[in-house]
Amino acid sequence: CCAMPDLCLPPGCIVLAGVGQPAATARVQAMHASAVGAGLLWQEAVAVVRPQDATLLQQVLQCSATDRAGATHAAYVLPWEQFQSFCGARVPPYVSVPAHPAVVAMFLSEVAGGATSYSAVKRASAAVYHVHRAAGVPIADNPTKHTLCKMVREVSKRALGTAVVHRKAPLDLQDLQALVDVFAFPGAPVWSVSMAAFAVVCWAGFLRYSDQCG
Numbered sequence: 001c002c003a004m005p006d007l008c009l010p011p012g013c014i015v016l017a018g019v020g021q022p023a024a025t026a027r028v029q030a031m032h033a034s035a036v037g038a039g040l041l042w043q044e045a046v047a048v049v050r051p052q053d054a055t056l057l058q059q060v061l062q063c064s065a066t067d068r069a070g071a072t073h074a075a076y077v078l079p080w081e082q083f084q085s086f087c088g089a090r091v092p093p094y095v096s097v098p099a100h101p102a103v104v105a106m107f108l109s110e111v112a113g114g115a116t117s118y119s120a121v122k123r124a125s126a127a128v129y130h131v132h133r134a135a136g137v138p139i140a141d142n143p144t145k146h147t148l149c150k151m152v153r154e155v156s157k158r159a160l161g162t163a164v165v166h167r168k169a170p171l172d173l174q175d176l177q178a179l180v181d182v183f184a185f186p187g188a189p190v191w192s193v194s195m196a197a198f199a200v201v202c203w204a205g206f207l208r209y210s211d212q213c214g
Contacts, residue, residue, distance in 0.1 A: 076127035079120075083107050083128055097135050101146030104128055108149060112156040121156040125149065176203050 049057045086107045087094035094103045104125075111124045129144040143149060171179075176199065184196035201207070 075123060076130050079111070079124040079127040080131055082111070083124070086110065097131060098137050098141075099128065099132070099143050101143040101148050104143040105146070105148035105152045108152045108156070112152065112160065115156075115160060118157045118160040121153060121160070125153060171199075171203055176200065 083099075083104075084096050087096045087099070087103065094100070107128070108121055108125055112121045115121055125144050129142055132142045132144070133139070139145065179199050180196045182196075183192045183199075185192075188196075
């Protein structure tokens with residue numbers, strides 16, 4: 001009875017429809033389908049909801065797929081797929097939803113081992129958190145909130161840091177002096193001297209251009 005049988009939630013006929021955004025690719029829908037399909041909350045809901053309220057329940061299911069921006073959902077797809085692969089590669093495989101905190105902690109540790117910045121670990125943790133939240137797992141029981149996962153994130157943050165990509169090199173004293181010489185020459189007009197003074201104030205106060213112009 002479903003247009004998308006693989007996204008149905010047995011034993012009912014509640015479909016996780018498209019999220020209505022360009023970023024709602026098949027992989028994003030598959031991520032949410034895995035959450036809904038494994039979520040005990042949704043299984044129980046289907047069992048108790050009356051047939052006339054099926055549409056309302058479907059709307060609630062869709063809310064779990066649209067509670068974040070489309071780009072955010074898309075960013076979670078790859079780390080979630082990696083977590084599923086991590087679980088599935090073991091014999092016997094680990095359960096991905098709901099996952100044991102130790103399993104999530106080991107996954108985050110593996111991600112940290114191959115990462116160049118903490119953002120990769122943070123994104124992987126957020127993806128696991130998001131899918132469990134969509135599955136109806138209470139926030140307090142979300143495996144990413146467990147002490148084990150927190151410790152892995154803290155250690156990873158210290159080890160990898162939060163490096164800023166494409167950070168501009170600071171202006172050194174010699175460059176500042178050269179800039180002042182260009183703008184604050186003898187007989188320079190007021191606007192030119194003002195530019196030199198502006199640069200000196202920013203340099204001395206560790207200020208960005210936006211700090212002065214905002």
